[in-house]
Amino acid sequence: MMSGDAMAHAESMIVRRVIGHNAALAVDGEGHEFVALGRGVAFGMRPGDALDRSKVEQVFLAGGDAASDRLTEHLADTPLSCVRAAARIAELAHERLDLRVTQALILPLADHLHFAVQRAEAGTVMEYPLLWEVSQLYPREFAVGREAVTIAREVLHTGIDDDEAVALAMHLVNAQFTKPGIGAAMQMTETIAQAFTIIERTFGIHIDRHSMNAARFVTHLRYVFARVDSGKQISDPHPTLFDAISNAHPEAIACAMKLQYLIEMGFETQLTLEETAYLGLHVARLVLDVTERTKL
Incomplete structure (x- = not known):
């Protein structure tokens, strides 16, 4: 399912650069650059081609050459499955915590899930010394974080550790601030x-x-x-x-x-x-x- 941002740019999507089979840097009719994600959305595409709207799942606005380069580089390294899981978690946070579903929320979550998957596959356990504090000080965010771990396991088919709920909760806490990162x-x-x-x-x-x-x-x-x-x-x-x-x-x-x-x-x-x-x-x-x- 496309986000609201995706719907706003879906009418006219012209490829500027193919990032991978599942991602492309595109431009809309008003000249706004964005990255479109979706399974096979850029497969066989060339610059100047129109993207198939039905394949677009998520859109991230770029804004300027430097920003476009950073965004495309970031999303080129992030599996589509992690972005999907992050989008579902962001929707859950919207329902439970009334947080806005923005790319500023989805991208850090997707980035964290990517590394969480790598840790799980390598058998590396991440220690979170603030687990008790987070669970007690932010019970609502921590509850969503625990549900987020379940969502991630379902979408990513990887047994990420229960304690990842701490870091995911902290991302949700930080979404209430103006500065990026946790x-x-x-x-x-x-x-x-x-x-x-x-x-x-x-x-x-x-x-x-x-x-x-x-x-x-x-x-x-x-x-x-x-x-x-x-x-x-x-x-x-x-x-x-x-x-x-x-x-x-x-x-x-x-x-x-x-x-x-x-x-x-x-x-x-x-x-x-x-x-x-x-x-x-x-x-x-x-x-x-x-x-x-x-x-x-």
């Missing part, structure tokens, strides 16, 4: 894990990572990271909030300033006073919930 998502995961440790040591408490209290705090941190990533931090031209929360929750604000340093170092950014103030407020709420639960 570096930001991995940094976020490590930062959240470290934040819990800092709060526990500061207040001498134990935080149940499975609790709703922990989930609410994680949600707040994820919104902080999203605002930092988009350059839209909370900011008040009359900074009275920080002073008010400092007076009401001095220990929580002191802890929040430790978290502020942690975030700033990890993401090479600077938090506003208001972001730190709200961070302190959520620390205070988390600590209060935990301590009250302990008394029960």
Whole structure:
């Protein structure tokens, strides 16, 4: 089945370059370059030929000579089956997580699946030290990641390892950021894990990572990271909030300033006073919930 992008370019597909039997660099009637994928879609084709629309399964827009070269080189090395599996996973993520199905999501997933297949065939097991953190901090993405492993096995006919769900989940987490790759998502995961440790040591408490209290705090941190990533931090031209929360929750604000340093170092950014103030407020709420639960 073709994606929405494919449908938009399917009326006029003229081959510019054959990449392989299953891929071709083509141009539409408006001069937009794209790579068309499909079983045998480019077999026997020559530059200037019109592609058979019925064979086109997926379309990836190129945009410029350099971009076209990078995209064609990338897709020439990626099996069509991996792209198919990635597209199905992206559709699942759209249904479960409301993520947009874009080539920025499909291509990294396909790339990861390609290497996962190679690891499986070589008998190499990839260790993911953040498995526990990912499963606890991003349960929805991890659940989709586990289903994604099942989809990959069905489509690729390869027994990829269960733990690949961790990396696939991280791709889905990172799809909520503007930067490519899973570096930001991995940094976020490590930062959240470290934040819990800092709060526990500061207040001498134990935080149940499975609790709703922990989930609410994680949600707040994820919104902080999203605002930092988009350059839209909370900011008040009359900074009275920080002073008010400092007076009401001095220990929580002191802890929040430790978290502020942690975030700033990890993401090479600077938090506003208001972001730190709200961070302190959520620390205070988390600590209060935990301590009250302990008394029960």
